[in-house]
Amino acid sequence: MNNFIYDVPTKVYFGENAVSNLHTELKNYGKKVLLCYGGGSIKKSGLYDTIIDEITKAGSEVFELSGIEPNPRIDSVREGVKICKEQNIDVLLAVGGGSTLDATKWISAGAKVEHDAWDFFSQWADVDDALPVLTVLTLSATGSEMNCGGVISNPETKDKIGRLARPLLPKASFLDPTLTYSVSKYQTACGCADIISHILEVYFAPEKDMYMLDCVMEGLLKTVIKYGEVAINDPCNYEARANLMWASTWAINTFVKAGKAHEWSCHPLEHELSAIYDITHGLGLAILTPRFLSYCLNEENVDKYVQFGINVFDIDKNLPPMEIAKLSIEKLSGFFFNTLGLQSSFTQVGINSEHFKIMAHKSCEGECINGFVKLYPEDVEKIFEMCL
Amino acid sequence: MNNFIYDVPTKVYFGENAVSNLHTELKNYGKKVLLCYGGGSIKKSGLYDTIIDEITKAGSEVFELSGIEPNPRIDSVREGVKICKEQNIDVLLAVGGGSTLDATKWISAGAKVEHDAWDFFSQWADVDDALPVLTVLTLSATGSEMNCGGVISNPETKDKIGRLARPLLPKASFLDPTLTYSVSKYQTACGCADIISHILEVYFAPEKDMYMLDCVMEGLLKTVIKYGEVAINDPCNYEARANLMWASTWAINTFVKAGKAHEWSCHPLEHELSAIYDITHGLGLAILTPRFLSYCLNEENVDKYVQFGINVFDIDKNLPPMEIAKLSIEKLSGFFFNTLGLQSSFTQVGINSEHFKIMAHKSCEGECINGFVKLYPEDVEKIFEMCL
CATH class of the missing domain: 1.20.1090.10 (Dehydroquinate synthase-like - alpha domain)
Known part of the structure; x- marks a missing residue:
């Protein structure tokens, strides 16, 4: 049995309408929010509107990165990093499944460095810091909502690489089981x-x-x-x-x-x-x-x-x-x-x-x-x- | 099934010699340490010396409250509070079982208020703040090392009252199973x-x-x-x-x-x-x-x-x-x-x-x-x- 350190400070709001607590958490992390999501199913479900209401309630300004794909790609990360830098984003809000969360977590790290985000995987570049990440989960699978890992794909090099980095740990996650009712x-x-x-x-x-x-x-x-x-x-x-x-x-x-x-x-x-x-x-x-x-x-x-x-x-x-x-x-x-x-x-x-x-x-x-x-x-x- | 919030950020160092990490954590919380313990078994076992070494390594100054009893009493809490106030203590270090930990946690809250510490139990006085608490556990029982509760006895009123208060949650706990070898x-x-x-x-x-x-x-x-x-x-x-x-x-x-x-x-x-x-x-x-x-x-x-x-x-x-x-x-x-x-x-x-x-x-x-x-x-x- 090896020694270990257990250190998982992510705060979790669990249950129906957990997202109604989002605005109180958002307020802790700044004014400019980058909302990251996938293919638009959150618009169909109405979750998008709920999220926007919460961001408004927090008095925050919202920017968006949509279209994060399953097996999320480094190009999505790069795009998110660009927005963070151009708009001086304070906090990232990932809404979706593990792919969206993973991409968002790596955007949060990429926003803090000058080099290309793929260097985190190809060069194992240091991850010393990251923007705070909040998550709203819509799929039960990867556990990304309460760990510091994320897997990113690079179709050019045909690589799919996972990496853990402490600064990526979400600050708070919102887990409402009813948001997974529509999962196929x-x-x-x-x-x-x-x-x-x-x-x-x-x-x-x-x-x-x-x-x-x-x-x-x-x-x-x-x-x-x-x-x-x-x-x-x-x-x-x-x-x-x-x-x-x-x-x-x-x-x-x-x-x-x-x-x-x-x-x-x-x-x-x-x-x-x-x-x-x-x-x-x-x-x-x-x-x-x-x-x-x-x-x-x-x-x-x-x-x-x-x-x-x-x-x-x-x-x-x-x-x-x-x-x-x-x-x-x-x-x-x-x-x-x-x-x-x-x-x-x-x-x-x-x-x-x-x-x-x-x-x-x-x-x-x-x-x-x-x-x-x-x-x-x-x-x-x-x-x-x-x-x- | 009710909604809930899970929020337990205590960092745990688990395993043999876990205490060797104490000095790095102590450094995060200030210079003046109040070491709280019970009847002196930690002196017999040698743990006391290890702890003092760690405090020295952290460059901290140590003050002591010993003699915390099983079913810890409000008078021990009062005594600890007095030391905290007189000496401007930065951080509390509890070394012992649940009784020592519980008393230390309530000292950490008492140090932040003007009123008597028993008011937390008799008047349900607010607990808005507390000094940071670190714990070194020597008995597996109460779970006090990773929760925000503590039970205090008042022999005068024949009361024994437990109460939870968020600020009491230990910042870090050191769990070395070998420290419980000598438990009867x-x-x-x-x-x-x-x-x-x-x-x-x-x-x-x-x-x-x-x-x-x-x-x-x-x-x-x-x-x-x-x-x-x-x-x-x-x-x-x-x-x-x-x-x-x-x-x-x-x-x-x-x-x-x-x-x-x-x-x-x-x-x-x-x-x-x-x-x-x-x-x-x-x-x-x-x-x-x-x-x-x-x-x-x-x-x-x-x-x-x-x-x-x-x-x-x-x-x-x-x-x-x-x-x-x-x-x-x-x-x-x-x-x-x-x-x-x-x-x-x-x-x-x-x-x-x-x-x-x-x-x-x-x-x-x-x-x-x-x-x-x-x-x-x-x-x-x-x-x-x-x-x-």
Whole structure:
């Protein structure tokens, strides 16, 4: 069990009409607000008007950056940075899902430096400061609302890179489960897969665990499995949307991770995938994760799979360990591909083996992924092949 | 499910030698430090010297308040306030268990007002400001290290009153499980009972739950049950001490509570008990809790007991609900009185029925406790009688 620092001061307003508190928080951070959002669904839903009312109530002046895309691109970040600098923006307000939040967070850092924002990823340039960020979440998935990470894509270099930086942590986030009622079945499913992957990347670890956090993770997994199905079938079920929303936040706000320092495995694999094919992150993770777990299973680590199977899927603990382990992977696949109805193979989503070799090398950064099980490019290629 | 605000910015350094980070945090809060501690066990253990070294490293000047008692008294708070005012203290450093932390937190508030510190409890005087507080924890129990509450006793008025106030939230806490190796079997047991009570006060609720948080609470309960036994039998077991420590913090830092607004039941009963008899808080809770649960059990709320019994104690789910409920209370009693070895009745700790009537009235503040089940003074008296 490693030492760790827990330090997550983001303030969260949770519940129906949480956004009605936005104006009081906005007042704490200055007069000029850059409102960042995606494709305009917030205009259709009426949320845009609510937000503008809150900004007006705060006595703030609003500037806008719209059109932030899924798998947000460095060009959107650059555009936001430009507005921040030209207009002397005080505070950023991200309204949307993880993509909008991630782009906004990197705009907040880019606004404080002279160099190009892509240098944060290509040169690992220092992130010493950032404009304050507030978020209003409309999709339960990435957990970006309460962590300091963000993933940005660069279509020119075919890179999709995630990075954590302390100054990016949102000051306050507004989580209203009813804002996710209109999320499609498909996006709800992808969100659930993303949440589950965040947990499993930590749960399956080479390091010694803290039992308490394993219990918490099993609870979060059970929550997503229980309410993922409900939300798919009954999109306006408050209980389901609330549980998914709060579980998505805690899956990846560093609490469950504690002192674990191993690298994640499925995320870097998926990033290479969506960098080239632009598929939804959660779908890529759903296809990859069961194959990854199958590939890594061995006599030495089977106990972790057994714990997972018994505590999350209620598999009969009297079965032989290897059987429980395999059943647990089957159960997970069943949840992704039957319950959530996600596509189950690369072939189904139009991905073939053409780029496997280069993707495998890039995901290992030339060497290996030092995660649950050490993966070398040839291992990654095999996992990709299992996904066909 | 009620709306809520989650806002817990306390920074936590967790792990062996966590205290080695103290000087860097101290530097953030000023030059004059008031070190608050209890009966001197920190001198025997060597922790005192470590702390002084850290204060020296920070370049700070140290003042001291020692002798803070279990069930800390208003006179200790007054004494601390006096030092703060006379010496212009910048920051308070509490080193000890929940009692030391609670007293220190109220000193931090008292230092900012002209009136007597007891007015915070007798008059509910406003708490608008407080000196910054850092804590070094030596006992896993109260969770005071990451919440804004503190309980103070007044032997003159025979009152023991807890109160939450935002400015009391520690800025940073240092949690080193090895500092609890020397905690006695008895105090370890009382700490476990306290943690379990904090969770059950929330878990058994009249309000609609968030399933996710129920899962988290069940995980925390299982953690305390698993590692309470280990710590009693193997006091220097790092894994056990670490799990108990982090579980104690999260049992009562508002996370699991979310939007629940019902009053707690066993805590007010126990406060009346220890206000008169000065028994250890956790022991009082251990004796009271199973009786409280038995008294409240009925056909309408039996499902919650069933959930508790199945998920925490692994009781056969095929048994009739009322049987599972009763078994779950038996299992809890067994943990408190057999596994932890705590005394199981008032009689054993020298408490008779003499003050039951007045204690019952005081715990209901004249009317009732609006908790899991509404309790009137006559109900409380009956629960006290069940404890004899």
